[in-house]
Amino acid sequence: xxxxxxxxxxxIQEIHAKPAGEITxxxxxxxxxxxxxxxxxxxxxxxxxxxxxxxxxxxQSSLAFPCVQLEIHKKQFICDITIKMERGFLAILFFDxxxxxxxLHEAAQEKKSAMLSEQxxxxxxxxxxxKKAYLDFMRARIDTKMIVEMEKMVTRIQEFKKTxxxxxxxxxxxxxxxxxxxxxxxxIQIREELDFDFNT
Amino acid sequence: MEITKKIVILGQFGxxxxxxxxxxxxxxxxxxxxxxxGVQIKKKVIELPSGNLLSMIIWDLEGFAKVARTRASYLLGxxxxxxxxxxxRPFTFEHLDEEIAFIKEKYPQVVxxxxxxxxxxKDPNEIQAYLDKKNIKIDAFVxxxxxxGIQKLFTDLANTFGT
Numbered sequence: 001x002x003x004x005x006x007x008x009x010x011x012i013q014e015i016h017a018k019p020a021g022e023i024t025x026x027x028x029x030x031x032x033x034x035x036x037x038x039x040x041x042x043x044x045x046x047x048x049x050x051x052x053x054x055x056x057x058x059x060q061s062s063l064a065f066p067c068v069q070l071e072i073h074k075k076q077f078i079c080d081i082t083i084k085m086e087r088g089f090l091a092i093l094f095f096d097x098x099x100x101x102x103x104l105h106e107a108a109q110e111k112k113s114a115m116l117s118e119q120x121x122x123x124x125x126x127x128x129x130x131k132k133a134y135l136d137f138m139r140a141r142i143d144t145k146m147i148v149e150m151e152k153m154v155t156r157i158q159e160f161k162k163t164x165x166x167x168x169x170x171x172x173x174x175x176x177x178x179x180x181x182x183x184x185x186x187x188i189q190i191r192e193e194l195d196f197d198f199n200t
Numbered sequence: 201m202e203i204t205k206k207i208v209i210l211g212q213f214g215x216x217x218x219x220x221x222x223x224x225x226x227x228x229x230x231x232x233x234x235x236x237x238g239v240q241i242k243k244k245v246i247e248l249p250s251g252n253l254l255s256m257i258i259w260d261l262e263g264f265a266k267v268a269r270t271r272a273s274y275l276l277g278x279x280x281x282x283x284x285x286x287x288x289r290p291f292t293f294e295h296l297d298e299e300i301a302f303i304k305e306k307y308p309q310v311v312x313x314x315x316x317x318x319x320x321x322k323d324p325n326e327i328q329a330y331l332d333k334k335n336i337k338i339d340a341f342v343x344x345x346x347x348x349g350i351q352k353l354f355t356d357l358a359n360t361f362g363t
Contacts, residue, residue: 044243048206048257052277063273067238067262078238105237112213112235112263119291 015039015092019054021046024089030079030096031072039090043072045081059085067101070094078102135194142191150184202245202253205361206277207354210270210303211284212292213263216317219344220284221260224354229345236262239274246358254358267299280311280357287316287327287341297334311360313339315353320345 016025017039026033033042040050045068052058062084069078080095157177161170209217218236222228225242240260248254259278264270267283281303285293293316303312316324316338324341331338339356342349 044241044257047204047243047255048241048259049277050204058276063276064271065239065273066271069238069240101237105235108235108237109233113233116214116233119289123290 011096013094013096015090015094017090017092018088019056019090021050021054030077030094031070031075033072039092043070045070053083053090056085059083061085067097139191139194142187142194146187147184147191150180150187153180154184202255203361204255204257205279205358206257206259207280207282207357208259208275208278209261209282209284210267211263212265212286214289215263215284215286215292216344217263217284218260220282220315220317220342220350220353221258223344223347223350225258227347229347236260238262246355248358248361250362254361256354256358266295267302275307278307278310279361281307281313282353282357283312283314284317285314286318287324288318288322290327293327293331296331297336300336311357313353313357315339315349316341317344319343319348 010029012027013029013031014025014027015023015033017023021039021041023033023035023037023039025035026037031042039053040046045065046053062082065081065083067078068081070076070081076098077094077096078098078101080097082093082095084091084093154177157173157180161173161177165173209221211217213235214233218234218240219229221240221242222230225244239262241257242260243255243257245253245255259274261270261274283296283299283303285296287293296314300312300314303310314337316327319341320343340349340353342353344350
């Protein structure tokens with residue numbers, strides 16, 4: 001029991017201060033503070049809450065601030081802080097959980113790094129799905145709007161060539177057919193490149 | 201005359217809250233990601249155009265999925281919020297409209313800036329259409345890595361406190 005008391009008493013610091021900031025008592029377990037030190041000049045944590053603590057704004061009876069990284073007089077601890085509004089003074093407790101939070105920090109880093117990787121993976125999957133949908137759309141357009149239409153054109157040219165046309169017109173139709181055939185081949189190549197691009 | 205203002209940095213984990221704070225306070229950037237646990241509180245005193253001094257006390261909070269899940273005590277006495285999202289991770293801004301609405305409803309008196317971080321990694325124009333569609337107004341796109349927009353962000357915030 002005595003051992004436990006000693007252990008915990010080394011981990012908890014109790015401070016009393018007037019709402020105006022004057023420290024009237026400190027157990028000095030973690031940070032060495034002097035009576036008459038100004039609470040609001042100890043650390044920006046208190047400075048930023050001065051208005052609320054002086055005037056009791058937004059405080060029911062007590063406030064809890066878990067896991068606050070404190071550095072006072074060049075000593076560092078990670079503390080849970082409880083501030084209680086007593087009649088005429090503030091009772092402040094620092095609970096030193098440095099070891100606990102440092103251990104937790106490693107676990108949190110692993111967990112959050114894993115979450116970041118998972119989000120990155122999900123984003124990649126989503127990106128691939130969107131890319132696939134876009135490429136399917138493009139592929140369908142190339143098929144229906146270009147390849148099929150050009151095949152129809154070639155059929156029509158061939159039908160036209162069977163009609164009564166002059167030798168010059170035959171040559172011209174042959175050239176047009178070859179050009180369309182060339183475009184047709186290019187369109188098929190582009191469609192195949194889309195498949196290749198997606199697969200990579 | 202010196203006035204004190206409490207600025208809280210909000211946003212989901214990994215968006216760069218600590219990097220933005222560190223860039224502003226010390227003009228440094230660390231590539232390795234180390235999540236913040238609880239809260240780190242830092243202070244910077246700047247001179248306002250009026251000659252008065254402004255003590256900016258910056259509460260760099262652990263990332264939360266939603267502002268509503270942030271401990272109320274952490275937000276007590278806040279004068280300014282900077283809500284940070286990561287423009288490369290849609291998860292961090294897909295509920296931005298709800299977050300903005302929540303903050304404006306619950307903390308109407310607090311000066312509020314919304315910034316998209318990591319503009320060095322992605323062109324902000326790529327997400328602008330999404331933001332426009334949801335009618336979300338962003339104050340700035342910044343980069344903690346290069347420092348772009350960080351000083352201006354805090355200077356603009358400081359100037360809203362006037363005096």
